[in-house]
Amino acid sequence: MKFSLYDTTLRDGTQGEGVNFSSLDKLRIAHQLDEFGVHYIEGGWPGSNPKDIEFFNLAKNETFKTSKIAAFGSTRRAGIAVHEDPQVLTLLAADTPVVTFYGKSWLMHVTEVLRTTPDENRAMIRDTVRFCKEAGREVIYDAEHFFDGYKDEPEYALSTLAAALEGGADMLVLCETNGGCLPDEIADIVSKVRERFPDAAIGIHTHDDGGLGVANALAAIRAGATQVQGTINGYGERTGNCNLTTIIPNLQLKMGIEVVPDLTKLTELSKYVDDVANLPHFPRAPFVGSSAFSHKGGTHVNAVQKLSRSYEHIPPATVGNHQVVLVSDLSGQDNILHKANELGFKLARGAPGVKGILDAVKQRENEGYEYETADASFELLIRKILGEYTPTFDLLEYHTTHRTHGVRGFETCEATIKMDMNGQRVYTVEEGDGPVNALDQALRKALITVYPEIAQITLCDYKVRIIDSKSGSAAKTRVLIESTDGVTHWGTVGVSFNIIDASWEALVDSIDYFLNRHKSA
Numbered sequence: 057m058k059f060s061l062y063d064t065t066l067r068d069g070t071q072g073e074g075v076n077f078s079s080l081d082k083l084r085i086a087h088q089l090d091e092f093g094v095h096y097i098e099g100g101w102p103g104s105n106p107k108d109i110e111f112f113n114l115a116k117n118e119t120f121k122t123s124k125i126a127a128f129g130s131t132r133r134a135g136i137a138v139h140e141d142p143q144v145l146t147l148l149a150a151d152t153p154v155v156t157f158y159g160k161s162w163l164m165h166v167t168e169v170l171r172t173t174p175d176e177n178r179a180m181i182r183d184t185v186r187f188c189k190e191a192g193r194e195v196i197y198d199a200e201h202f203f204d205g206y207k208d209e210p211e212y213a214l215s216t217l218a219a220a221l222e223g224g225a226d227m228l229v230l231c232e233t234n235g236g237c238l239p240d241e242i243a244d245i246v247s248k249v250r251e252r253f254p255d256a257a258i259g260i261h262t263h264d265d266g267g268l269g270v271a272n273a274l275a276a277i278r279a280g281a282t283q284v285q286g287t288i289n290g291y292g293e294r295t296g297n298c299n300l301t302t303i304i305p306n307l308q309l310k311m312g313i314e315v316v317p318d319l320t321k322l323t324e325l326s327k328y329v330d331d332v333a334n335l336p337h338f339p340r341a342p343f344v345g346s347s348a349f350s351h352k353g354g355t356h357v358n359a360v361q362k363l364s365r366s367y368e369h370i371p372p373a374t375v376g377n378h379q380v381v382l383v384s385d386l387s388g389q390d391n392i393l394h395k396a397n398e399l400g401f402k403l404a405r406g407a408p409g410v411k412g413i414l415d416a417v418k419q420r421e422n423e424g425y426e427y428e429t430a431d432a433s434f435e436l437l438i439r440k441i442l443g444e445y446t447p448t449f450d451l452l453e454y455h456t457t458h459r460t461h462g463v464r465g466f467e468t469c470e471a472t473i474k475m476d477m478n479g480q481r482v483y484t485v486e487e488g489d490g491p492v493n494a495l496d497q498a499l500r501k502a503l504i505t506v507y508p509e510i511a512q513i514t515l516c517d518y519k520v521r522i523i524d525s526k527s528g529s530a531a532k533t534r535v536l537i538e539s540t541d542g543v544t545h546w547g548t549v550g551v552s553f554n555i556i557d558a559s560w561e562a563l564v565d566s567i568d569y570f571l572n573r574h575k576s577a
């Protein structure tokens with residue numbers, strides 16, 4: 057039986073905290089999933105809200121080359137005829153080739169949540185499947201809480217699947233709704249279902265509450281499931297669903313199950329969905345995270361330069377990701393060489409300066425600096441050690457003041473800078489929203505007449521970290537700044553007992569890096 061991928065990012069994914077898509081967002085994501093080769097896209101629950109209805113209205117007029125669009129809903133309510141249930145009618149009105157609905161497998165849910173009888177629950181499942189089949193739809197039946205239900209009352213849980221098959225369901229999806237089962241339990245129960253219904257197509261839908269969403273789905277697949285349901289980046293209710301960006305490469309690269317035509321698009325898809333959701337991309341995500349192939353320990357970096365397989369379970373390019381080498385106090389010479397050469401220096405092992413750079417990094421990290429994300433400060437450090445650095449200005453002094461006016465606390469911050477530039481004394485004063493902003497403004501004002509290109513620079517992130525928290529307000533402060541000129545981004549770092557000094561150092565590095573790069577371009 058052909059294996060299929062069923063994506064529920066647009067339905068179960070949106071049940072995750074902080075995940076929200078407009079109908080147009082959903083459409084954009086659906087097209088990316090289609091391009092990527094997903095077989096089914098569950099677009100939402102039309103009986104739930106107008107936005108989901110709008111998505112299905114839009115999707116009706118679009119062409120999808122690989123994916124079939126599925127609308128999601130539930131069985132009919134207890135005690136009413138299926139053709140009179142508004143939720144079921146809205147599900148069909150979405151006019152999708154596939155309908156998926158969930159029903160109850162766990163007797164406890166039947167009696168305590170639905171508050172109906174075991175027989176009526178089976179009839180709700182059977183009637184709803186039959187009604188949707190008679191409407192000409194492919195029907196996927198999601199057996200909610202199947203594993204918990206099976207563990208409590210195996211025969212009842214199995215009888216609900218029999219009801220779905222009697223109605224004509226095309227696929228029985230066993231749902232691990234509460235996410236608390238272990239892989240061996242899943243494998244065992246899926247095998248039992250296959251023994252009971254040898255001709256039925258079985259799918260798996262898992263949640264990650266025990267951190268086992270992917271492992272449980274893989275166990276089900278090993279036991280014979282031929283469809284996996286999940287979400288991009290593992291979005292979903294509570295701790296999320298089976299993460300498709302993790303399970304797809306495992307299926308394709310480790311288990312030899314060909315699910316998508318081009319796995320190299322995986323990282324791009326994962327980032328795209330986070331972008332549309334306006335969520336940060338998770339760096340430690342397996343396969344697709346920015347740290348998935350990043351190496352920090354000196355011995356690891358030395359080894360991966362010789363043989364990337366030594367510390368990489370797959371070549372990063374197979375999933376569209378890439379290797380990253382980090383510089384820190386755990387570095388050896390190879391980290392420095394790799395990073396320096398990536399920044400455009402041409403250094404060979406044993407070249408003069410390499411040992412000096414390594415020693416300086418270790419010394420400065422001991423003082424509180426951190427170069428992992430501060431590439432621009434690292435580049436300036438290399439230039440200084442190699443004698444390739446030209447100062448752009450010479451700061452003589454700076455001064456900041458902060459005044460609060462009146463009872464309403466209106467504040468003024470002012471910065472004064474005195475510097476020598478090209479043999480000339482320059483003196484500027486500027487106001488700002490805070491002391492750091494005032495310093496930034498005063499520095500720009502001083503430099504802009506000579507270096508008008510600095511107008512392109514904007515600050516996009518500013519992070520402060522107390523390094524020695526035991527010392528309270530006397531602790532050392534590390535400031536990390538991210539800047540951009542609209543084309544590239546760069547990071548700088550400053551460290552001091554004084555937060556303004558630390559910020560100043562990171563600010564100056566940012567502008568100095570930009571000007572030095574322009575000079576050498």
Ligand SMILES: CC(=O)SCCNC(=O)CCNC(=O)[C@H](O)C(C)(C)COP(=O)(O)OP(=O)(O)OC[C@H]1O[C@@H](n2cnc3c(N)ncnc32)[C@H](O)[C@@H]1OP(=O)(O)O
Nearest residue numbers: 101103104105130131132133134158159160169170200233
């Ligand atoms: C495991 C899953 O992820 S399933 C998907 C869960 N997702 C969602 O709930 C998101 C979308 N949901 C919604 O928009 C709303 O909950 C709606 C529109 C579906 C229903 O809203 P309301 O009519 O106000 O009902 P409410 O959500 O408060 O309660 C659910 C009702 O459905 C019943 N119900 C729950 N599951 C099922 C089912 N599989 N079949 C039939 N009825 C069900 C409950 O017993 C309850 O009935 P009651 O009112 O008689 O107690």
Ligand SMILES: CC(=O)C(=O)O
Nearest residue numbers: 158198200201231233
């Ligand atoms: C159907 C579904 O989303 C679940 O059981 O988790």
